[in-house]
Amino acid sequence: MMQESGTETKSNGSAIQNGASSANHLLECSLREVRSNGETPSVEVSAADLTHLQQQQAFQVARQLLYQQQQASGLKSPKRNDKPAALQAPVSVAMMSPQVITPQQMQQILQQQVLTPQQLQVLLQQQQALMLQQQLQEFYKKQQEQLQLQLLQQQHAGKQPKEQQVVTQQLAFQQQLLQMQQLQQQHLLNLQRQGLLSIQPGQPTLPLQPLPQGMIPAELQQLWKEVTGAHTAEETANNNHSTLDLSTTCVTSSAPSKTSLLINAHASTNGQLSIGTLKRESLSHEEQTHSHPLYGHGVCKWPGCEAICEDFHSFLKHLNNEHALDDRSTAQCRVQMQVVQQLELQLSKDKERLQAMMTHLHVKSTEPKATPQPLNLVSNVTLSKTASEASPQSLPHTPTTPTTPITPVTHGPSVITTTSIHNVGPIRRRYSDKYNVPISSDIAQNQEFYKNAEVRPPFTYASLIRQAILESPEKQLTLNEIYNWFTRMFAYFRRNAATWKNAVRHNLSLHKCFVRVENVKGAVWTVDEQEFQKRRPQKISGNPSLIKNIQTSHAYCTPLNAALQASMAENSIPLYTTASMGNPTLSNLAIAMREELNGVMEHANSNGSDSSPGRSPMQALHHVHVKEEPLDPDENEGPLSLVTTANHSPDFDPDRDYEDEPVNEDME
DNA sequence: TCCTACGTAAACACGA
């Protein structure tokens, strides 16, 4: 995993360098075009244009990389792999700087999100809207400063009233800008909620509502006109060339015709160039059908225009006349681009936040806060012997395959160093046990990976057996069903059956947590969750620091549970569903969190909190140990009902009669 | 160094 990430980063770096050179080329073209018009770009605006071009180029590079990865993964894992490669890509979000969207970030965004191009486009457009406002504010702040400077200069000449009026107009304009920004922030929040849902694969197209094309209300447009109109030649000489060189496409003609410039303006306005060829197909389709991004329902959708055009030709005429390449149009284009970029930035930040939240909820809540790599769940899994001990026939897995596990979310360069491959041979420590990582979530997230790659799952046999049993509808499995689960879920266990089957049997017999129940049809195996959880407290019981962590983590139970419930409620998913029901991701998350809560609660109980005179419900429940304390045959039914409670919250009803659970003996 | 957990191998018993 980490080597893969490193490789990815490397390849990305080279690609990005290419992209940067392309961006520079574009910039040169733009500058050439501007110079051909006899204008000298200001330093400030050139820098901004460079940013535009680089970011747009980053889009294209990211998209190309995504495409390449999809192609590559499609070639590498053709079998039993119907999901798009993007779904299997490791979901890892780097903690990126929220200020600038780097090409790497854009690539990560593209990699992480399973979005259709249409959805992506909508998101980009909405991001643009937000960026527009910031740029507008900056733009008019500068203008205001200049105006004030001029005002000071002209006060000596006695021209004060007129300039003050202009300043007043600009202040009003900025006020409205602020108001609009607030409104769009609200809209963005809605967008984020929808975006949350959109992450789930397999869902229909996002119900995203594209922002209205007229991002600038008519009032603002009027103000714009007034302000820009008030600025006569002396100001445009200082500022307007900054807007004239904003063309983001490399127009080869040295003397750009009106038409070509118009096309540039249109494209820029709608963020098409930022998306690159992502939308080219839809654009061409729209043009073929006489639809235009700036034309709809007989109205010109140029920001702030809304002029009524009876037909497409009149619209084109209107476009040529009213929105030709002038100061106003180019400024609007520029502003629109900034809107897109700002929205992209905002989106990336919010996705990053979401990912951090998800990661936090996935990671064991008892993780020490000071751990420098709290998210590296496998980095400590030793590989020292895996390579040598691995059976020679079980190493087809290439580290660079995109079908790498997701759960060991890697975030920092320090994480991307030690363990990029999952364990391919016998290892002595499985991180699921060591770090209490929810096995269910890992298996759920990396299901395709484990199914296709002959990589040994980083879990102990006991954890796997338990997971197999808990995943079953009845929470009980025969030995043969456990075998089948192993072979079905993990390609690794399709080999050396004698070895691992023996190990499975050995574990079933050895661990008290596995309870054998005689069934009508034979014997089934169930899980004594309490016993399973007991193994770890025993291990760490003597470590005060760990106990402290556990106790600290106990305080997280309530907010975690609350967050989970809120999440479930928001998604209309029952909190206590089985793994086989409902949204697999969320239900697995729920199971994982229940595991966390179970463990934490039980750790807390085992650490002296059992001040109650009697046993806790779970303890009372688990006093039936078939192996350790052979009881009379009648009590052997105990574990059956016991296991059915394994999926319940630890704070279940203490008065509940667990033997009243639907007994599974007759079910199977 | 000791203890514990884990993985692996193997022997053995039992029943279909």
Place this chain on the structure above:
DNA sequence: TTCGTGTTTACGTAGG
């Protein structure tokens, strides 16, 4: 007798 299942023991390794 064979095979599957289940139990038990032994040994080596890794990590705390």
